[in-house]
Amino acid sequence: MPTATGKGYCNSLLGFTPVIRTNTQIGSNAKSIGILSNSVTCVHAVPSLTCGAQNSSRSQPPSWSRRSSHDRFRNVVREATTSAANNVSSISDSTLKVGSLVEYKKDGTRYPLVLLVEPNGKSNWWGVDKNGRKQSLQPKQVTLTLPQYPQGVYKESDVTEFEEAADKADDDMLEVAWELVLESGDPISLLDMTSLLLDKQDAKSLYIMHRLLARDRLYFKQAGKAQGLLQGYQAKTASQVAETKLFIQQEEGARRDREAFASAVAASLACTSRAVQPGLEQWQNGPHAARIKALMEIAYSKEGTNSISAQTLNLAAETLQLTSSNPQANSSTGSALSMRPAATNLLTDLKLIRYHEPLEIQRFGLDLTDFPQSIVEEAQVLIKNPPLGPRTRQRLDLTHLAVYTIDDASTEEVDDGLSVERLESGERRIWIHVADPSRWLNAGSPIDLEARRRTRTLYLPWGYIPMMPKCLAKGPFSLNQGEVCCAMSISVLLSSDGSIQEFNVASTSICVTNKMTYEEVDRLLSHLDASSSGTADDLTVLVAAAASRRKYRQSHGCLEIPLPEMDIKVPYSDLDSLRPGVRVSGEQPSESPGRQLVAEMMVLAGEAIGMLGVKEGLPLPYRGQDVKVLPSREDLEAVPEGHCRAYMLRTYMTRSTVSSTPQKHSSLGLSAYVQFTSPIRRYGDLLAHYQVRAHLEGQPLPLSAADIDSIMGMSQESGRFLNALERDQENYWLSEFFRQRPDEAWSATMLGWFREESKLAAVLLDDLGWETIARVDTDIPAVPGDKLQLVLAEAKIGEIGISPHPPPRFSITAHLPSSDS
Incomplete structure (x- = not known):
């Protein structure tokens, strides 16, 4: 079994003997520091350092544990850095070459680790990621160049190994470093942080620490102008950590709320009976009442209204994205009107709005059943x-x-x-x-x-x-x-x-x-x-x-x-x-x-x-x-x-x-x-x-x-x-009427030309008493009084979030014999 090696900086700093444990949970008075090599966890048992961001119930360390910790921390870091610099080849060499492992950013987005395999033109490079995909990158896009192996160049398998190791690293180990760096008051570099926590400065350890610090939101912030392996990090104050923890807790609560709402929607949509599907009252009195209220406000909003708050727009947009009802919903560019169809359709699917709800009437402020x-x-x-x-x-x-x-x-x-x-x-x-x-x-x-x-x-x-x-x-x-x-x-x-x-x-x-x-x-x-x-x-x-x-x-x-x-x-x-x-x-x-x-x-x-x-x-x-x-x-x-x-x-x-x-x-x-x-x-x-x-x-x-x-x-x-x-409702229900009769032909009387140059005629469907406009085919001569046969061309229905509803459209297909003949 491997042991904790190196300069023994943690032991000399805190006076404890390192303990090697595999997959062991450490108690409340110790910190777990994982060395992911060989899946073995190296645990340095250290007393807890109490600060404003920590639980007040944690035990206070003995007074000797703080004695001269500032000076000893500086010495340990200095020794670790000097030794590592002697043992890792070309640690400061950022020259790009075939076989280099680099991380880069493109359009402000951090991309994964890639292995440089060949030049791409005079100055650009081709890199291969862990999935074997080739990426083109410019030197100025490179944010991190890992040191070369002393034995030779990296292989494509190293990309996957490094990525997986970084993904598995325990973020909690940064709390140990934070307590020490906070007490020292000085920034710490990526190299020193790697030596401090992982007791080595090989390429994999450097990359693991780089990724830990990159995704850290709680303990450290970048300091200084140096980049890459020499990037500096400043410990946040205890009050900043406490505020960030609260914010992260709130974010986590919001995430759980989003997941719970998406699950509740999926469960409701899966109901096979209206009797077991949650009703409006259940939603309004449940944990997702605010989301349903926001959707209702959007669904019933009038065109041109500015009365809906930004908070409601944001919540409605997020809710629609959660349910995939409107993946593009974005309150920063959208509006209540743009989200209205998606909100209406989701509420209809949840049976919180009836399938044929006359929304435009209610948007006007008219209650269908009663008065204020x-x-x-x-x-x-x-x-x-x-x-x-x-x-x-x-x-x-x-x-x-x-x-x-x-x-x-x-x-x-x-x-x-x-x-x-x-x-x-x-x-x-x-x-x-x-x-x-x-x-x-x-x-x-x-x-x-x-x-x-x-x-x-x-x-x-x-x-x-x-x-x-x-x-x-x-x-x-x-x-x-x-x-x-x-x-x-x-x-x-x-x-x-x-x-x-x-x-x-x-x-x-x-x-x-x-x-x-x-x-x-x-x-x-x-x-x-x-x-x-x-x-x-x-x-x-x-x-x-x-x-x-x-x-x-x-x-x-x-x-x-x-x-x-x-x-x-x-x-x-x-x-x-x-x-x-x-x-x-x-x-x-x-x-x-x-x-x-x-x-x-x-x-x-x-x-x-x-x-x-x-x-x-x-x-x-x-x-x-x-x-x-x-x-x-x-x-x-x-x-x-x-x-x-x-x-x-x-x-x-x-x-x-x-x-x-x-x-x-x-x-x-x-x-x-x-x-x-x-x-x-x-x-x-x-x-x-x-x-x-x-x-x-x-x-x-x-x-x-x-x-x-x-x-x-x-x-x-x-x-x-x-x-x-009223016309809108007539058009809606006429469309539904004809939609149920798509193959029927209808007898009509041509009343006159609505727009003769466009061959548009006013016709009266005799049995229904409905007057509409229909296009007359050029090969069908028609004059007022002629009996014509009409067939349905289009009847839009079901778009309850959209208004006005167009009337059904018909095509005139033939003359019919008049009643006189």
Whole structure:
């Protein structure tokens, strides 16, 4: 068995006999110093030297162990260095030659040891690493040249042997040297450190010590300008070591956290059942809550937002790298927007976001299921303590009238109803009753401001997001059947030509007697006869009034656009289904007497409120719309009647505007018009209610003309964004619908050219009521009115982190025979 040899510096320094042990753990009062040659550990038993960085429980050394240690350390190092210099050949010779072992850096990165095998040009060299790969290096890149063997040159196997020895070296041995060097106060060179700890200065020992010091972060820092074998090292202070230890512990804790998170993600993804997969609450209450929160912030972040902190961006980027969801994620160059798809996909895979989650809507700040808690609490207080005063007492009692509400079967917010009052003169007075949330709310109240922010109720394929808290919108605000309800009612007497002969607006109390759907009204109207009475008689009067109004507006230039409306339905529970049930159907409002009746009555109410505003000089949200010069009769008659002509006329319409002063609404054929009949669902209607109510009660108007213009300007901008959200959801679910039917061919009608020079046509898929743009092949001549066959070209789906979603694309493949043939 080999023994510890050399100058016996450690023995003379500390007065102990060296002990040779193999694979032995040393107790707390000794230091293990490994000599990796022959896999034997040479242990110099030394008393512990206590400093601020060490455990205070360690025993204090005897007083003699410190006596003159400074001087003796200098002497030992001096002797070791002198002896080693005599025994190692060419220790200071850094000349590069074939057979040299060198380490080098390239682009700031330390590369492994290589053996120089041949020159590469005039000054460069080829080196071979432990894997046999050749590396080209320049002399200036060399950071360490090991001394030559006295017996000859190095072999390729030495590269592997040196590397493995350095990898196995025990980093803890540096603590012994640190305590000694710290006490001496002087720097120590690589040569001296090798002699001190390994008791030799052969090439392998030098390389081992070089690697130990290179990867050391705790005890030493480089000192002086010398490099290579003569590089100097200064012992860090005890406080610096303590700080570094704490930092390393924190790093180690962070490393364990990263590994634990990656393992938790892998385990969750491996779950075969949703029932056993961790849910959102478990993640949020677990050790990785901060990572999940950061991913959520990124996934729900709005485009252009700067509200996400750098700490959150860094944590999200690191988390995505851990899970390989985005290996390139880097918060220093990336942004919340660039990481959003990866964050969304990871959360979806973990089932923390539903597969079809409507993220863009939630990014806008709309909760899919409820309102902020403060708004809900405010609504509950309002229900328990209804406001008193004139709004309650001064109401016209109309509970004797039959009131009909006509809506879709799914409607929950009922905000309008109709009545017919028979006068002694034989005339029929039409009543349009409108829900009266202004009886409960004031402009500027928390609920009002939340409604203003939301702008309107958002209708989506899988449900709706209300403008008002549902407990109010479906409760006291709504015109519910069988209940006495507060309403704002408009009464109208029509002239024989359909114009308004007389009108009145009043706060009323009503009782809804008949809650009907459009389908029920259509069926009832289709079976009317001369003997009809009661409900049927009232509906007959209303239908006749609607027909009269329509003729009146037509005579004043209104534009009718009888295009079908598409209806998409998706069960809310299917938002988390890989194959959701999507139903798409087309509806033609112009073919439903019930829908035409309600539409005309709502326009009638809007005209009456507009006339009131003009007469009394009230600032209201007046709607207007200009129409371009219409095509000539010849041009119109050249286009097939029905959908094609409606499409052509629509191109002549302009965007509607809102102003606090009256303006003409050309497409409706009215000189003044105010939307008034949906105050639970449209904020502009609610503003009109505030103004009209104050006028009826003789109170100061709550809003000036400037207020209305400002608020409605913001509402219109918000409304355009909500329209885009609805279109985005339509496109998404249409893509899903067609994705499930990739091989079907669809019948469509060409409505007209969208861009004829590009062969892009507007087409209407007849069965679905969906209008889209499709490219017409050059070998298929087509004109408006032609029946065409369409096949799906592309339907992007599943990219829930990306918005907007493009609509499905179709190709026109053939003409279809018309129904006439």
